[in-house]
Amino acid sequence: MVRAMPVTKRHQQTPRKSKVAKTAPERTCIGCRTRRPTADLVRFGSADGHLKIGQTVSGRGAWLCAETVDQCFETARKRNAVVRALRQDVTDAQLDQLAEALSDTKDSG
């Protein structure tokens, strides 16, 4: 007795996922105007009359490249982009404070 074993090639078809990149939220840096995923950016906004860093700061926020935060902030400052982004007056003192806070974020990275 010959048992004919059907030779079946098991073609395992792995469904090829077409590159569906999870669309990471992107924002534009107010300094160099580069679009980046928010993970690469630092957000700040104004709360209680102070400029605060954090994704959860309520109200209008603005974004700066985390990597070149000092440069981008300077550029934004010169262009008055901070005021425009937050749609409110920002004093020099507030900007100085923010600049300091921003450079702090770099150290703790």
Ligand SMILES: [Zn+2]
């Ligand atoms: Zn930038």
